[in-house]
Amino acid sequence: MSSALSKPVHWVANTEQLTAMIAALSGTTLLALDTEFMRTDTFYAQLALLQLSDGEQIWLLDVPALEQLQPLRELLNQPQVTTLVHACGEDLEVLESALQVVPAALFDTQLAAAYLDRGYSLGYAKLVEQLCGVTLDKQATRSDWLQRPLSAQQRHYAACDVDFLHTMHTALAAELETAGRIEWFQEEMQDLLDSARERNNPADYYLKLTAAWEFSNAQLFALDRLCSWREQLARTLDLPRGRLFKDPQLIEAVRRDASTIEQLRSCADPHPSSLRKYGEQLLAVLQQARLDAQSTATPLMAPPRPLSRAEGALFKQLRAVVQQRAEQFKVAKELLVNKRELEQLVRQHSDGIAAEQLQWPLRLQRGWRRQQLAAPLLEVYTSAQPTPQQ
Incomplete structure (x- = not known):
């Protein structure tokens, strides 16, 4: 099936159009969102277009043309609204830097797919094809989104990026419930939102x-x-x-x-x-x-050192545990523990840190990862022979 749009599309470039959109979205609790931005020679991404949908209509917001953004901020900050996105990392960063907005609740369809073992970092077009049977045209991906007027192809591409999020949310949420993974997924969403709120801190x-x-x-x-x-x-x-x-x-x-x-x-x-x-x-x-x-004696934490060849053996043993658990849980292994977190455990082992004094990586200190992964990782940690750093 081709990527013909299934919903009416509205262009929003002035206060009157923004007010009409806000009124139409009053009471919405599930809001699909995507962003188009440019960042070639600036620190902050330049938000060029914001796409929104309530599942019935689509709005394309010409953000640079809008003189008053406060009503938009208030809409996106509503506590009852769950924001639907796909691959939310850059979207959250742009929303925070350009609009000072961090959504109250989040549903990322890319991560939902990963928790259902549909693939890690699955692209939007591929997931739409899987769940909706629609093939999307992605030719406008790298176009200039700050140019005006946008071409018909650009507008169509932008609208497609929110057109299917509600449908995919319905399917993925049901699958997560059936698989018993909804609580794991919700914990992941909260971690992402917490990170987005802290991202502006450049310390360390x-x-x-x-x-x-x-x-x-x-x-x-x-x-x-x-x-x-x-x-x-x-x-x-x-x-x-x-x-x-x-x-x-x-x-x-x-x-x-x-x-x-x-x-x-x-x-x-x-x-x-x-x-x-x-x-x-x-x-x-x-x-x-x-x-x-010269006047401070406070020791600073150093960047992590590379692992030695001997330490690599323990790293592989820990990684094998993660792989086995991912297969058992039927989720993408990248969701469980990442390379940096495993290396942190290996370095502590080389430093002679006993199991009871082990400083677990943050994500392994609580929640489902703590419950499901700490014990098998600790078993390998305690049974491994001492590993020299070099």
Whole structure:
């Protein structure tokens, strides 16, 4: 079946049209949502189009043209509304940054499919084909969504992205109930919403820079300061972090203890304009960090070190447990425990941490993962031979 739209589509580009849409959606408890945005040379994604549907009608909101967004924020923030999305990660980020909105409740059809072992990271078009028997045209995926007017093809593509969410929600929710996975799925949705509310906090970005795992405490202190300075500057100027200074450039500046522009110039080839405009600021932050590090004895957490070959054996044993449980539960294995979480357990084993003092990864500290995975993982952990780090 082709992707002919099954619902009327309304274009919303002024206050009158927005007011009419808000009135039509009054009392809605299930709202399908998708976003189209551009992010090529900005820190924040530029929300170009917001698609909404109540299952009966579709609205395409020309967000840049709307002068008053508060009624839209109030609609999306209503506590009784469950927001239907597919692959919500970027949508949640854009909603928070552009509209200061985090939905009260969420149903992600991509994750629902994963909890039903239909596939992990299954694309929207593929899931629509599975559940609705419709083949979608995805040619407009990478088009310019900020251009106006949008082409007929772009509008059709955008409308299709919410046209089938209600139908898929009905089917997937029923399957989750039948499979006994609805509580697991709801826990996942709440975790995603909690993460979305905390995403704006840039603290501890330096921990993502694994190349700095061997840094001394003073070096980590300086790297943390540089990352925080760059983060604030990127947000203020609305520029990508890498447009200012890339991660390897900050790492090299700390590693080489740079104190001159010439030394910075040799740190992983920084962009000349960034060096000219912000190089002195970077050096000042680095110099102040050196001074402050001398008066603090607080140890900083280091980025995770790579596993040794010997540690890899324990990692494989733990991963085998995850694979076995995924097959038993009939869910995508990626939902259970990720690589980073397993590595965290392996490193603690190498450090001689006893089972009763084990610091479980956050997702394994509670909920269904704790109930279903902690015991078999702990059995492997306690029975494994000591593993040297190197």
